[in-house]
Amino acid sequence: MSTVLETSLLRREFGGLTAVNDVTMSVEEGEIYGIVGPNGAGKTTLFNLIAGTVRPTSGQLTLFGERADRLPSYRRSWLGLGRTFQAAQLFSTHTVAQSLRTARGSARRGIRGWLSSHDTDEDRRALDDLLELTGLTKAADSLPSELTNVQQQQLAIGMTVATGARLLLLDEPSGGLIESEVGQLLDFIRGLRDRGLTIVVIDHKMRLMMHLCDRIMVMTAGEELAVGTPHEIASNTAVQDAYLGRKAAALVTSLEEVGHVK
Numbered sequence: 001m002s003t004v005l006e007t008s009l010l011r012r013e014f015g016g017l018t019a020v021n022d023v024t025m026s027v028e029e030g031e032i033y034g035i036v037g038p039n040g041a042g043k044t045t046l047f048n049l050i051a052g053t054v055r056p057t058s059g060q061l062t063l064f065g066e067r068a069d070r071l072p073s074y075r076r077s078w079l080g081l082g083r084t085f086q087a088a089q090l091f092s093t094h095t096v097a098q099s100l101r102t103a104r105g106s107a108r109r110g111i112r113g114w115l116s117s118h119d120t121d122e123d124r125r126a127l128d129d130l131l132e133l134t135g136l137t138k139a140a141d142s143l144p145s146e147l148t149n150v151q152q153q154q155l156a157i158g159m160t161v162a163t164g165a166r167l168l169l170l171d172e173p174s175g176g177l178i179e180s181e182v183g184q185l186l187d188f189i190r191g192l193r194d195r196g197l198t199i200v201v202i203d204h205k206m207r208l209m210m211h212l213c214d215r216i217m218v219m220t221a222g223e224e225l226a227v228g229t230p231h232e233i234a235s236n237t238a239v240q241d242a243y244l245g246r247k248a249a250a251l252v253t254s255l256e257e258v259g260h261v262k
């Protein structure tokens with residue numbers, strides 16, 4: 001197993017505010033790594049630093065063993081980094097299959113990618129694989145507007161994988177999902193990991209995070225408060241104090257649930 005993402009003393013200041021304060025973390029291949037913390041903790045800024053949309057004030061970032069903190073976003077994509085957002089970004093006039101084909105084609109061959117008449121057998125096999133990975137084989141001819149919210153997230157993530165991403169940054173994937181869809185999302189993300197993808201996920205739904213992640217980093221005020229397995233996080237008094245101080249009953253409930261489950 002190799003390390004696919006490493007940060008060392010990664011820091012970002014905005015004026016007098018330190019949004020990310022010397023964060024050192026590492027994510028192993030095939031891991032589901034969660035980042036949680038209260039509003040303003042610096043989670044999104046950390047994602048932006050990893051994705052390259054925000055420049056670090058200081059510190060280092062390594063992606064797939066390559067120094068990446070000075071690389072533009074598109075070069076990080078070439079290395080295998082992909083990102084999705086809470087509001088799934090989809091082509092409204094493309095079916096599921098066309099969207100996946102376009103995403104794959106854009107990374108491989110430019111605009112010609114969407115022309116099915118040019119598809120080789122390998123292209124067709126790759127599309128079938130992507131449809132299967134996305135869990136949308138039966139919805140291949142549906143437009144995004146005909147999909148459920150969780151299916152739209154699956155498609156957005158599938159399109160990122162289609163571009164060649166092997167490390168996925170998922171930003172609040174459960175946003176906008178109804179409760180019954182959250183379990184489907186959990187199974188879907190686990191399925192991606194089972195296919196060898198590495199996932200770093202931010203989400204406010206603590207129950208989901210505690211059941212989904214192999215390790216979780218808790219951030220407060222730009223800093224790492226704790227990192228560990230859900231069990232370790234559940235029993236960490238600094239985490240409990242920080243969250244209790246903020247009356248985040250949802251986390252405490254989730255921690256207790258995980259304690260009961262295992």
Ligand SMILES: Nc1ncnc2c1ncn2[C@@H]1O[C@H](COP(=O)(O)OP(=O)(O)OP(=O)(O)O)[C@@H](O)[C@H]1O
Pocket residue numbers: 014017018019037038039040041042043044045046
């Ligand atoms: N472009 C910016 N300019 C100035 N301040 C910023 C900028 N981006 C983020 N911040 C500040 O940095 C801090 C961390 O914000 P960030 O969005 O990273 O937190 P977060 O943990 O993702 O919060 P949330 O859960 O609400 O999304 C906040 O105080 C925020 O106001």
